[in-house]
Amino acid sequence: MPRLTGLNKEETGAEIRRVLERQERSYGAPLYNHLVLARRPGIFRGFRAMWDGLDENALLPARLRDLLNVKVASLIGCGL
Numbered sequence: 001m002p003r004l005t006g007l008n009k010e011e012t013g014a015e016i017r018r019v020l021e022r023q024e025r026s027y028g029a030p031l032y033n034h035l036v037l038a039r040r041p042g043i044f045r046g047f048r049a050m051w052d053g054l055d056e057n058a059l060l061p062a063r064l065r066d067l068l069n070v071k072v073a074s075l076i077g078c079g080l
Contacts, residue, residue, distance in 0.1 A: 006035025016044055 009020045009030060016038050020030040037044040058065065 002032075002036075004036045004039075006030075006032055007038045008035075012038045013041065016041060019048060 009017055012020065020034060020038070023030045023034065034044070037047055055062070
């Protein structure tokens with residue numbers, strides 16, 4: 001059992017819900033860390049701003065980054 005439980009999408013505000021719905025379309029479900037961060041909307045927005053900035057200035061295409069994440073996860077035994 002996780003130490004911190006995430007919110008349900010329906011418990012969040014419109015801005016956070018849009019992000020979670022976009023994740024559902026991309027990954028099949030919202031990312032758990034985002035559900036936990038949704039408990040603190042200000043922290044959620046800061047976290048998303050950091051990742052959005054990294055995405056905008058990335059040196060690798062998004063698809064290649066996704067594939068690399070899957071490969072690294074499999075190498076370290078993390079079940080995606």
